[in-house]
Amino acid sequence: MSPIQYIAVLLFVSMQLASAQASQKPLRVGVVGLVHSHVNGILGRAKKGDIEIVGIAEPNRDLAERLAKRYGYSMSLVYPTIEEMLDKTKPEAVTDFGRIVDHLQTVKICAPRGIHVMVEKPLAVSFDHAKQMEALAKKHTIQLLTNYETTWYGSNHKAYALANTDKAIGDLRKIVVHDGHQGPKEINVNKEFLEWLTDPVTNGAGALFDFGCYGANLSTWLMHNQRPLSVMAVTQQIKPDIYPKVDDEATIILTYPKTQTIIQGSWNWPFARKDMEVYGQHGYVNTIDGTRMRIRLKEDKTERTAEATQTDAPATDPFAYLAGLLRGETKPDELTSLENNMIVVEILDAARQSAKTGKAVTLQKPMK
Incomplete structure (x- = not known):
């Protein structure tokens, strides 16, 4: 040498x-x-x-x-x-x-x-x-x-793999997402959080934005960042004495060419929940929490349970992911991405408009 x-x-x-x-x-x-x-x-x-x-x-x-x-x-x-x-x-x-x-x-x-x-x-x-x-x-x-x-739930990533990578349930037909809890005041969030979370200016809405965003995020992911054709939303104030300025109950329906998503965000569930149901042509996968799942495929005579692990998720938590991503040690994950979340906010904005007018909002094709 x-x-x-x-x-x-x-x-x-x-x-x-x-x-x-x-x-x-x-x-x-x-x-x-x-x-x-x-x-x-x-x-x-x-x-x-x-x-x-x-x-x-x-x-x-x-x-x-x-x-x-x-x-x-x-x-x-x-x-x-x-x-x-x-x-x-x-x-x-x-x-x-x-x-x-x-x-x-x-x-x-x-x-x-x-x-x-x-x-x-x-x-x-x-x-x-x-x-x-x-x-x-x-x-x-x-x-x-x-x-x-929910980005750090192994169950969601395993469900995505079954539905999209393995195509084990056939083409997607219906996605149903449930998120929320008994209400922010009911679960005793601190006063600084409660003050802005229940204000339509500082939070955007009530349960519609607070928990509707989860379903919009997951649906957009499962649908490969496809924008829905239309957005329809219904909101209610079931507890106006507690939340006089914002909704506490929200349902959003997203229509795609051959798929429908129903998002149920609520401050009225009897218990806290973050779960979803994904139905295809000939099977389904339901998440119960971060690890537990229920699955039934075409060849199954009955539903079976399954377990996901933390390794099915992109990282153990958002901060480990942030460090890994910026150090080039972790590949980008779509759920946190700007592309996905631009669509999420477009959906939420349309949902707020739909709830106000009582009419479905048709999303315009983006300008090239």
């Missing part, structure tokens, strides 16, 4: 080692907002070495101090504005646990700085907001992801 070749080999090895060391460093993450109770997921997450919370943007000092006492983080991490947090801590990505209406502002601030953003579901309060966010993400080449609890 010549001296030049030897030096070239050394350079290559050192570059590989540097790359490996960089990938092992925790992803520097900033937390934007503490008013969404899903923030407990990242604050209470065990230190796995894949992410590091370097800053928190939250103007409500009392809330920040309450959570600091619970989770043990230093108040020196807390800044009153997103801009100051970004300037002082230099995160690579942020996770947004603020009001849904504020997601656009977060992207407006982060995208020009090249900082990736993961928001809690849904992506936006309106299709107009979503389009602005999409434009910013594409212009500044950042990841703009939407987190749903």
Whole structure:
């Protein structure tokens, strides 16, 4: 080996080692907002070495101090504005646990700085907001992801594989998705969360947006990002004394050329639930929770049970996924993708309009 070749080999090895060391460093993450109770997921997450919370943007000092006492983080991490947090801590990505209406502002601030953003579901309060966010993400080449609890359910991914990869149930004919609980006040969410979650401006709607988004996300995924032909929604205020400003009961019907989806989002279920039924020409697969399933295929005489595992999902949790994706160690998953969630918000926007007018909304073909 010549001296030049030897030096070239050394350079290559050192570059590989540097790359490996960089990938092992925790992803520097900033937390934007503490008013969404899903923030407990990242604050209470065990230190796995894949992410590091370097800053928190939250103007409500009392809330920040309450959570600091619970989770043990230093108040020196807390800044009153997103801009100051970004300037002082230099995160690579942020996770947004603020009001849904504020997601656009977060992207407006982060995208020009090249900082990736993961928001809690849904992506936006309106299709107009979503389009602005999409434009910013594409212009500044950042990841703009939407987190749903159900993305990390092994059962959903196993159901998708049976329906779409294995085509074990034939062409899809009907998808039914149930999501919700007894109501946010009934399950005792904190006051900061309840305040904005039950406001049509800050949340977009009530149960229609809070839980209708799950079914829109899963249906869009199962239908390979196909936009529905029409959206029909019916909402009710069963508990106007508790939720005077928003709906607490919502049903959305999506029509596709040869498939129908029924989404049932509710703050009136007797128990919390996140499950779905997927029916094909000659079989079905139903998810019960994150792992348990019921399946009946063409050759089955009776229904059988099945179990999924965490390895069927793309990652153990959204933060492990975020770190893996940005490090190039995890392949992109469609459920969190911007393409899927643009369609989700378009569906929700149309559903809100349909519920108001009592008429189905026909979705126009997108302009080329």
